[in-house]
Amino acid sequence: MNIVFSVFQQTMFFTIPLLIVALGGMFSERSGIINIALEGIMIMGAFVSILFINRTQGVLSGQTQLILAVVIAAIAGMLFSLFHAFASINMKADQTISGTALNLFAPAFAIFVARILQGVQQIQFTNTFRIESVPVLGNIPIIGDLFFKNTYITTYIGILILILSTIVLYKTKFGLRLRACGEHPQAADSVGINVYKMQYAGVLISGAFAGIGGLVFVIPTSTNFNATVAGYGFLALAVLIFGQWHPVRILFASFFFGLMKTIAASYSGIPVLASLGVPSYIYKMVPYVTTLVVLVFTSKNSQAPRAEGIPYDKGAR
Amino acid sequence: MNEAKKKNYVGLMSSIFAIIVGLLFGFVVLIISNPSQALPGFLTILTGSFTHGLKGVGQVFYYATPIILTGLSVGFAFKTGLFNIGTPGQFIVGAFAAIIVGIRGGFLGNAQWIVAVIASMIAGALWALIPGAFNAYFNVNVVIACIMMNYIGMYFVNFSVKGSKVLFDSLRNQSLPIAKTAQIPKMGLNVIFPDSSINGGFFIAVIAVIAIHILLNRTTFGFELKAAGFNRDASKYAGMNEKRNVILSMMIAGALAGLAGGLLYLAGSGKHIEVVDVLASEGFTGISVALLGLSNPIGILLAGLFIAYITAGGFYLQLFEFSTEIIDIIVAVIIYFSAFALIIKTFMERLDKKRNGGKKA
Structure with a gap:
C-alpha cells in the first residue's frame, strides 16, 4: 500500500505542472492564438521566481515564500507572454515564429543573467516547502495518504486553477466570448466583442499559468534551477491536444502523463515492475508512444478551435 | 520589378532589418551587463570568426553544415x-544510422562513408514518415506528432547505443569512434582551410540546397507539394494525390534532417553520440535558420552561414567574461x-507610393 501512496504522490509532482501549463495553453488557443512558447514562458517564470526564492532565503521561508514566488512566477510569465501577444495580435505575425523566438530567448536569457549575477548558471534554493502531512486532513485513512501527505501547496493551487478555469470557460460571459473568438472571430466582432482584447486576455492568462507551471515543476523535483524545464512546455502542448482543449479531459491527460513519467523514474522501486526486467528506456518512451496512438484514434474529429493560428484581421471577409 | 522579385526583395529587407535590431539588442544587453567590456565584446561577435584566419573560416563552414x-x-x-518541429528526432536517428x-x-x-550518408537520409525519412502518414490518414496534428517522435527518437537512440x-563505449558513456573509411573525405577543403574541421559535407549541404531549390521552383512535383501546402482541399480537387504529397513532403524534410545528423557525426571531428536525455540542439537551430532564411533555400544557406558565423565569434566572448548565450539571445531577437x-512590407509600399508621387505602385 505504501508503494501505491508514494507512486501517487510522485505522480502529482509531474501531473500538476502539466495540468497548469496545458490549461494556460487552452485559454490561449481557445481565443484563437497558438502558444507554442509555453516552454519558454515556463523557463522565464521558473527563473524569476526561483531567483526570488534564492535571494530571499533567510528572510523568508515555507509557504509564505512559496506563495509569493507563485505570484512572481505568474507576473513574470504574463509579462514575457506580452511579447507573443504583441507579435501575434498587433503585428499579425506568424504565431509559430514568435513562439519559437520566445522559446529560444528564455533559456539563453536565464543562463546569461544567472552567470552575471552569481557566476554559475544553476540557481540553488533550499526546499522549505514540503508539507509532511496536512493537519486533520492528513489523518483520514487512504484519502489522507493519497492527497494530503508529502505534498506541496502548489498541488492545491493547481486543482484550484482547474476548477476556476472550468467555471470561467463555461459559466461566465468572459469564457463564452473567449471561445467565440477562437471559433469565429468575425462573428464575435459583429456582436460587439473586442476580439483583440479577448485574445490578449487569452495569451496573458496562458503566460501567467505557464509561469506558475515552471515554478511548480522545479520545486518538488530539484534543488536548483538550470535554465530548463525538460521539455514540459512541449509536453503540455501534447496534453492540451490529447485533452481536446477541454479542462477535465486535460486533467486526465496530464495525470496519465504524470503516471507514466513516475513509473519511468521510479519503476525499480516498484516490485511488480522491477521483476519484469524491462529497461527504463521503454518506460521513458511509453507516454510518447501512447500519445501518438491515442491521437490516431481521436484526431478524426478534432475539437480544435476553428480560427486558431489565423491572425484576426478586422477588414478581412 | 515583377511580383516574385519584389517579394524576395521585401523579404531580404525585413531579414536585414531583423538582423540589425537583433545585433543592436545584443549590444545593449552587453552594455547593461558590463559597460567597459561591451564594445570589444560586441566586435568579437562580429569578427571573432576571423581570429584564427582561414582556420576560423573553415570552422564556420563546419558549424554551418548541419x-x-x-x-x-x-x-x-x-x-x-x-511545420516540421521533428528535426531533433530525425537528426539523431540519422546520426545513429x-x-x-x-x-x-x-x-x-x-564506399563506407557514402553508404553511411545514405543510411542517415533513409533513417531520417522513415522517422518523418510516421508523422506524415498519421497526418495524411488520421488527421493527427503534425506538430504534436513530431514532438512525440523527437522524444521517442532520442530515447530510442540512447537505448540502442547503450544496449x-x-x-557503446561504456567508459565515456558515448558511441565508439567510427572507422577511418567512414569519415567524409576532405575534398581538398583542408588545403584551403588548414587545421579546421571542414570537410566535403559542406559540398553535400550546398548540393542539397540547390536540389531543393530546383525541386520547389522548377518541377511539377514541387509545384504539387506546394499546392498541397496552400490549400489541401483545392489540390485534392485539382486531381493531385494530396495524401501522398503530404507524406512525401515529410519524408524529404526528414531525409534532410537525417542527412544533417549523418554529416555531423561522420565529419571525423571527434563527434560521438552521447547518451544524455537532451534533444539535439542542431534540430531546433534549424527552425531559426529556416525562419531567418524565409524558407527560401538560398536564404537558408545564407542564414545558416550567418548564424554559424556569429556563433563561432561568440566562442571568443568568454575572453571578456560574457557567456556565449548572448548569441542565442541575439538570434532569438x-x-x-x-x-x-508584414510591417516592413507596408512601410516599403508607403515609401514606394511617395516616390511615385502618390500614384499607386
Missing part, C-alpha cells in the same frame, strides 16, 4: 504547409523581429 540542412528541412516543410554503418560497415571499404556492445515582415 544547421543549413536542418534549416532546409524545416524550410522545405514550411513551403509545403507543414550513420554511426552504425560507420562502426560496423568496415567491409564496404572506400549495444559493439557501438532576430527571429522575433523577422516575424514582423
